[in-house]
Amino acid sequence: MPDATAAGFLATELPRLTALRQKLHAMPELSRQEVETSRLVAAELRALGLVPHENIGGYGVVAEIASRAEGPMVALRADMDALPIQEATGLAYASRHPGCMHACGHDGHTAALLGAAAYLATTRNFDGRVLLVFQPAEERYGGAQPMLDDGLLARFPFDSIFSFHNWPGLAEGAVSVADGPVMAGSNEFEVVFRADGAHGAMPHLSADPILAGGYFLTGLQQIVSRAVDPLQSAVVTVGSFHAGMAQNVIPKEARLRGTYRGFSLDMLAHIRTRLENAVRATADMSGVTAEFTLDGPDFPPVVNSSREAQIMRDVATTLGSQQLTSCPPSMAGDDFAIFLTERPGAYAWIGNGTDSAGLHQPEYNFNDAILTTAAELLARTAEASLQTRTA
Ligand SMILES: [Zn+2]
Ligand SMILES: [Zn+2]
Numbered sequence: 001m002p003d004a005t006a007a008g009f010l011a012t013e014l015p016r017l018t019a020l021r022q023k024l025h026a027m028p029e030l031s032r033q034e035v036e037t038s039r040l041v042a043a044e045l046r047a048l049g050l051v052p053h054e055n056i057g058g059y060g061v062v063a064e065i066a067s068r069a070e071g072p073m074v075a076l077r078a079d080m081d082a083l084p085i086q087e088a089t090g091l092a093y094a095s096r097h098p099g100c101m102h103a104c105g106h107d108g109h110t111a112a113l114l115g116a117a118a119y120l121a122t123t124r125n126f127d128g129r130v131l132l133v134f135q136p137a138e139e140r141y142g143g144a145q146p147m148l149d150d151g152l153l154a155r156f157p158f159d160s161i162f163s164f165h166n167w168p169g170l171a172e173g174a175v176s177v178a179d180g181p182v183m184a185g186s187n188e189f190e191v192v193f194r195a196d197g198a199h200g201a202m203p204h205l206s207a208d209p210i211l212a213g214g215y216f217l218t219g220l221q222q223i224v225s226r227a228v229d230p231l232q233s234a235v236v237t238v239g240s241f242h243a244g245m246a247q248n249v250i251p252k253e254a255r256l257r258g259t260y261r262g263f264s265l266d267m268l269a270h271i272r273t274r275l276e277n278a279v280r281a282t283a284d285m286s287g288v289t290a291e292f293t294l295d296g297p298d299f300p301p302v303v304n305s306s307r308e309a310q311i312m313r314d315v316a317t318t319l320g321s322q323q324l325t326s327c328p329p330s331m332a333g334d335d336f337a338i339f340l341t342e343r344p345g346a347y348a349w350i351g352n353g354t355d356s357a358g359l360h361q362p363e364y365n366f367n368d369a370i371l372t373t374a375a376e377l378l379a380r381t382a383e384a385s386l387q388t389r390t391a
Helices: 006-026 035-047 106-123 144-149 209-219 221-227 265-286 306-316 336-340 368-390
Strands: 053-056 060-066 073-079 129-135 160-168 180-183 185-194 234-243 253-262 289-294 302-304 345-353
Touching (some): 006 035, 006 368, 035 053, 035 129, 073 106, 073 368, 106 160, 129 144, 144 336, 160 336, 185 209, 209 221, 209 234, 209 253, 265 289, 302 306, 302 336, 302 345, 306 345, 306 368, 336 345, 345 368
Parallel strands (some): 073 160
Antiparallel strands (some): 060 129, 180 302, 185 289
């Protein structure tokens, strides 16, 4: 008879979950290419006696664990994809796929959710239904929206949704669940300034796209410093500026690419308007033409709802010796934001250890010691959430 407490059950499961995590680590797959990963997840779910629904919005996999046929439904989500990075950990179970690596710990997220699934499927100590959501393409392309477009909510009408990300630099197993914004919303832009081009000694014969680019780059520093409430957070970064080939030629074109980020769609819209104004004003002043392109619509921030965040925090305070902590939000983003625009939910950070390499670094590795903490947090948050809903 297995230990019925989540901590006891998962402690027994830890060797199996660790082996599973390391197996996933060795077989990373890029966004939208999670063929073998999703197949493995489905096989693990079947081994638990569950019925996986595969190929939802790409390689998405979902499965339901129910204590009764109807009733409230809480979703738990993990991401499955890896990154185009050459691994440099030297681990025995390092990536077998050159140029592809689990450098964001999604191997750990997937294994932790499978751990939560094992506990929940065995004990079913909740009143309602838990939906396991394994999402593809978190790092690129946005895999959450295709799952929703594929009828995820119509087929599995969950009431709330929870997820987590491992967090390097935060103490091993420490849990932070903020109220409100956790990760930023963002967009990417490109500006191209164009002119006729001329000999470098004859500047009166052409407007100068390089000078226009320089003014634009300087001018947009005013957006965050002068047009954003100093008590709010925002960032505008130009990470690429290309123009010209020769020292004595005014080129025909200057191309700048950048990103802007903030913690609300209103903030992103505000920054976008100021960027558009800056492009127009620079073109007018410099006599160049300008083209401004966005990567797509502004991508929303991850915003925890306070009710769901409180449920998750209450569970975190009882996780053995682990400490509940409180971290400021990050300017990075997560595709989980898309689910949170549809349903309330919460997203936790779990410390990957203070000596962990950073996310998206070739030396990074998910810390297997936090698998049980993560699995227990997810599973017991689902239990607590369902008890709360029917209370
Ligand atoms: Zn990542
Ligand atoms: Zn990630």
